[in-house]
Amino acid sequence: MKKCLIYAGNENAKEAVDLIEAVDHLYGQVNTRIYGFGDPKVLKSLEGYFDVLIRDEGSELQKNDMKFDIINITNCLEELYQAYDFDSILIPANYVGRMVAPRLSIRLETGLVADVTAIESDGENIELIRPAYSGKLMAAIRNRGRGPLMMSVRQNVFQWEKLRVEKSQWKKFPFKNIEASEVTLLWTEGQEAMEDIRESEILIAGGGGTARYFDELEDLAEALQGRVAASRKIIDQEIAPRSIQVGQSGKTISPKLYIAIGISGAIQHIEGLKNLDHLIAVNKKRHAPICSIADLVVEGDGKEFIEKLLRRIHRKDQEK
Numbered sequence: 001m002k003k004c005l006i007y008a009g010n011e012n013a014k015e016a017v018d019l020i021e022a023v024d025h026l027y028g029q030v031n032t033r034i035y036g037f038g039d040p041k042v043l044k045s046l047e048g049y050f051d052v053l054i055r056d057e058g059s060e061l062q063k064n065d066m067k068f069d070i071i072n073i074t075n076c077l078e079e080l081y082q083a084y085d086f087d088s089i090l091i092p093a094n095y096v097g098r099m100v101a102p103r104l105s106i107r108l109e110t111g112l113v114a115d116v117t118a119i120e121s122d123g124e125n126i127e128l129i130r131p132a133y134s135g136k137l138m139a140a141i142r143n144r145g146r147g148p149l150m151m152s153v154r155q156n157v158f159q160w161e162k163l164r165v166e167k168s169q170w171k172k173f174p175f176k177n178i179e180a181s182e183v184t185l186l187w188t189e190g191q192e193a194m195e196d197i198r199e200s201e202i203l204i205a206g207g208g209g210t211a212r213y214f215d216e217l218e219d220l221a222e223a224l225q226g227r228v229a230a231s232r233k234i235i236d237q238e239i240a241p242r243s244i245q246v247g248q249s250g251k252t253i254s255p256k257l258y259i260a261i262g263i264s265g266a267i268q269h270i271e272g273l274k275n276l277d278h279l280i281a282v283n284k285k286r287h288a289p290i291c292s293i294a295d296l297v298v299e300g301d302g303k304e305f306i307e308k309l310l311r312r313i314h315r316k317d318q319e320k
Ligand SMILES: Cc1cc2nc3c(=O)[nH]c(=O)nc-3n(C[C@H](O)[C@H](O)[C@H](O)COP(=O)(O)OP(=O)(O)OC[C@H]3O[C@@H](n4cnc5c(N)ncnc54)[C@H](O)[C@@H]3O)c2cc1C
Pocket: 134, 135, 136, 137, 206, 207, 208, 209, 210, 230, 231, 232, 233, 234, 245, 246, 247, 248, 249, 250, 251, 261, 262, 263, 264, 265, 266, 267, 268, 269, 272, 282, 283, 284, 285, 288, 300, 301, 302, 303
């Protein structure tokens, strides 16, 4: 029986649930016991997905200002490993996970494969695949050492929807190493919350063919209640920030609707599209690679497409 621990960060329960598919690729579902630990607020929504959910026995984490911070999360995961001897530990590669995973791997004296995007396994030989050299090549990594197989996994690469167990087993764990934080937050400066394109169900993405009128994508995104994304061509020209880049060296996204305007469909861009419901390609050239994978192709100028669609949306709004 393989024992896997998935850390459910304090950001998003779905990110932890999706890692069940990663476990599936590692060992299959039979003879695998999946344990979940994380922020108490997130744990409740994992009921039915994980075999075992672990919570803090003494509520030490809530008491006396003992925050659920990076140090305490690492302490807790270390204690859990000492108690359960997991075969593998999976952590979502979000900003908390990226700080916890290396700390934990040092404590456990084991290797860490960061930012895993695919897993090849025949049950015995496991290869963890991740981009290397800024995405110039994909590296397959095997763990030959002792200790658990530790990885942080890129978000949206794996997807898991269905419940696995009728009822998760809840276990209380008496964590001992909960520390008061040595860091005191003095003040924070008002800053607009960074929007994450991965959270949007509708993305209007612009590529090289939109460089002259990229700003106009924002109007369409607003009208469709979506967000703007971009290909690397736009980022490299410093028209938009890297945080909205889709692709192998950018973000992996799974929206319901992806409208790719003036994007050729290079393989490195397509790598970032996972489980889209609908893809509409707007391109001057009907033979651009992206058109071959689109549900709907609009052949023509991207700027004209945006203007016409906006006129149609606004007319509809007025008719209401
Ligand atoms: C290691 C590595 C990592 C990479 N990672 C990424 C990544 O994460 N994401 C990514 O996107 N790329 C990535 N790239 C770059 C990738 O190879 C392509 O160069 C890039 O995706 C091209 O962007 P594009 O299709 O928007 O632009 P272009 O190649 O310039 O294509 C523009 C497209 O727009 C069409 N067009 C032109 N004018 C109009 C118009 N007015 N209206 C409508 N259509 C028009 C053209 O027909 C064409 O199809 C990476 C490359 C490398 C080497």
